[in-house]
Amino acid sequence: MKIRLVDVAHARSGDKGDTANVGLIALKPEWYPVLEKYVTRDAVAKHFEGAIDGPVTRYELPNLNALNFLLHGALDGGGTLSLKTDAQGKVFSTALLRMSIDVPDAEAEAAGLPRVK
Amino acid sequence: MKEIVRVASGQGFWGDSLEAPRQQVEGGEVDYLMLDYLAEVTMSILQKQRERDPSMGYARDFVGAIESVLPAITQRGVKVIANAGGVNPPACAAAIRGLDGSSGLRIAVVTGDDLLGRLDELIDHGHSLANMETGEPLASIRERVLSANAYIGSVPIVEGLEKGANVVITGRSTDTALTMAPLRHEFGWKENEWDKLAAGIIAGHIIECGAQCSGGNCLYDWQNIPNMANVGYPIAEANPDGSFVITKHPGTGGRINVPSVSEQLVYEMGDPHEYITPDVVADFTSIRLEQDGTDRVRVFGIKGRPATDKLKVSIAYRSGFKAVGTLVYSWPDAVEKAQAADRILRERLDRLGLRFDQILTELVGVSATHGVLAPVNAESVNEVQLRIGVRGENRRDVERFTREIAPLVLNGPPSVTGFAGGRPKVEEIVAYWPALIDKSVVTTRVEIV
Numbered sequence: 269m270k271i272r273l274v275d276v277a278h279a280r281s282g283d284k285g286d287t288a289n290v291g292l293i294a295l296k297p298e299w300y301p302v303l304e305k306y307v308t309r310d311a312v313a314k315h316f317e318g319a320i321d322g323p324v325t326r327y328e329l330p331n332l333n334a335l336n337f338l339l340h341g342a343l344d345g346g347g348t349l350s351l352k353t354d355a356q357g358k359v360f361s362t363a364l365l366r367m368s369i370d371v372p373d374a375e376a377e378a379a380g381l382p383r384v385k
Numbered sequence: 386m387k388e389i390v391r392v393a394s395g396q397g398f399w400g401d402s403l404e405a406p407r408q409q410v411e412g413g414e415v416d417y418l419m420l421d422y423l424a425e426v427t428m429s430i431l432q433k434q435r436e437r438d439p440s441m442g443y444a445r446d447f448v449g450a451i452e453s454v455l456p457a458i459t460q461r462g463v464k465v466i467a468n469a470g471g472v473n474p475p476a477c478a479a480a481i482r483g484l485d486g487s488s489g490l491r492i493a494v495v496t497g498d499d500l501l502g503r504l505d506e507l508i509d510h511g512h513s514l515a516n517m518e519t520g521e522p523l524a525s526i527r528e529r530v531l532s533a534n535a536y537i538g539s540v541p542i543v544e545g546l547e548k549g550a551n552v553v554i555t556g557r558s559t560d561t562a563l564t565m566a567p568l569r570h571e572f573g574w575k576e577n578e579w580d581k582l583a584a585g586i587i588a589g590h591i592i593e594c595g596a597q598c599s600g601g602n603c604l605y606d607w608q609n610i611p612n613m614a615n616v617g618y619p620i621a622e623a624n625p626d627g628s629f630v631i632t633k634h635p636g637t638g639g640r641i642n643v644p645s646v647s648e649q650l651v652y653e654m655g656d657p658h659e660y661i662t663p664d665v666v667a668d669f670t671s672i673r674l675e676q677d678g679t680d681r682v683r684v685f686g687i688k689g690r691p692a693t694d695k696l697k698v699s700i701a702y703r704s705g706f707k708a709v710g711t712l713v714y715s716w717p718d719a720v721e722k723a724q725a726a727d728r729i730l731r732e733r734l735d736r737l738g739l740r741f742d743q744i745l746t747e748l749v750g751v752s753a754t755h756g757v758l759a760p761v762n763a764e765s766v767n768e769v770q771l772r773i774g775v776r777g778e779n780r781r782d783v784e785r786f787t788r789e790i791a792p793l794v795l796n797g798p799p800s801v802t803g804f805a806g807g808r809p810k811v812e813e814i815v816a817y818w819p820a821l822i823d824k825s826v827v828t829t830r831v832e833i834v
Contacts, residue, residue, distance in 0.1 A: 278648065291650070331686075332674065348815055352745065353754060354754045361604065
């Protein structure tokens with residue numbers, strides 16, 4: 269079953285130099301394990317292909333039902349150097365929420381994940 | 386010892402709400418008002434202001450903020466802690482002293498973070514101040530440096546409070562120390578009580594961006610967050626054991642719940658296992674959150690580890706010039722027209738022999754913020770803003786670029802408008818150079834003025 273992150277998580281992003289960070293937070297605690305399993309570093313790197321220049325790092329915060337992604341080389345140099353509208357990576361959060369993950373039906377139903385409308 | 390200490394956040398950055406400081410001290414009981422004015426870019430702006438006028442170089446808004454909360458300080462004993470001093474804390478204190486009714490203020494000024502005048506001596510003594518991201522030594526850009534400040538921690542602020550100050554003004558203090566210091570002072574936390582110090586730092590991280598933890602910029606259920614026009618700024622109600630509650634004054638708008646606090650916790654996060662500060666290394670994976678009634682979130686379980694022997698240094702330096710121009714194209718074929726204009730402009734810049742390190746084109750309304758990730762249904766786009774920016778070392782080339790936008794209105798693709806703003810402005814780029822330095826070479830001073 270295809271699950272859209274925008275239906276199962278919320279997010280906030282910020283910057284550190286040329287790196288954008290996206291904190292992805294499960295809308296319900298019981299959905300966090302699904303995020304941890306399927307929103308992998310590689311999947312996120314693939315999602316942002318062509319939009320960032322560097323690698324992706326992932327950290328887990330099960331205490332906050334959250335994953336933190338660092339998107340390196342995302343901000344055209346970052347800070348004052350950047351020519352981008354989103355020079356400080358404020359809306360990379362919603363760019364990540366555009367992503368979909370494939371979750372086996374039984375697993376999605378067991379976790380009570382919403383189907384794509 | 387107090388059982389509860391309330392630290393209220395009244396400013397998340399220089400330019401935040403002018404009303405918030407007063408609302409925070411008048412809306413209910415608070416012990417401390419914490420005002421965070423500094424961002425990486427702010428220091429260099431302040432340095433430029435001080436170059437033009439030696440009595441400037443601090444956050445001017447702070448003077449108005451103090452004026453608006455004077456009765457609370459002098460009559461009710463609220464204390465104010467702010468990094469409003471920027472690159473000139475003594476001048477900031479002098480401006481506060483100049484206010485009518487300031488005789489009841491006991492102002493502590495923290496200095497010693499400013500390393501600009503010591504840079505050559507430090508480099509000569511083997512402190513390379515290498516860029517933390519690239520490893521390049523500072524010497525390679527030394528002559529272009531505008532400001533250099535070490536991020537200092539809670540110790541000098543605690544010292545100011547111990548000396549009886551009711552207003553503490555710092556320069557480049559870390560944002561989080563402004564909240565942790567009063568808790569450390571009130572509860573007598575020792576320098577090796579890592580868990581408690583880390584808890585104070587995390588309380589600071591949650592409230593340092595003002596309303597961004599109390600409903601502002603909150604994506605979770607944003608349509609239903611009540612009364613945002615009168616959004617309440619956050620307050621940390623801390624206990625001696627390091628646990629605390631994030632809340633806001635009754636009757637204010639916004640919302641404080643586990644999702645709103647979680648969003649702020651992950652904001653600008655790096656490696657959550659080690660949030661490094663001058664006082665302690667805090668572990669964000671230890672934080673526990675729990676709803677504790679309406680607009681109250683309890684935060685507990687926080688772990689910390691010993692601080693490192695380094696301080697981070699924020700260095701600002703001149704790094705070329707940039708300019709951004711925009712034009713708006715309308716239906717039909719809005720996207721195609723904007724793309725054609727972009728191609729034509731780039732060809733003209735090329736023919737003129739202009740050199741840039743970067744030319745960036747965005748179509749605002751189509752793909753500016755999500756780039757290639759955003760699906761485009763070109764036919765349905767009614768209008769699009771073409772936004773083109775250039776960056777380069779040569780001011781003349783950037784200046785020449787700004788003269789090439791307007792002509793497109795008459796000599797480029799059709800259905801174009803939105804040039805009322807005039808020619809783009811050339812901006813000097815002040816870039817940021819993060820470095821580390823040994824703690825032992827930075828000595829802070831605290832003076833009561």
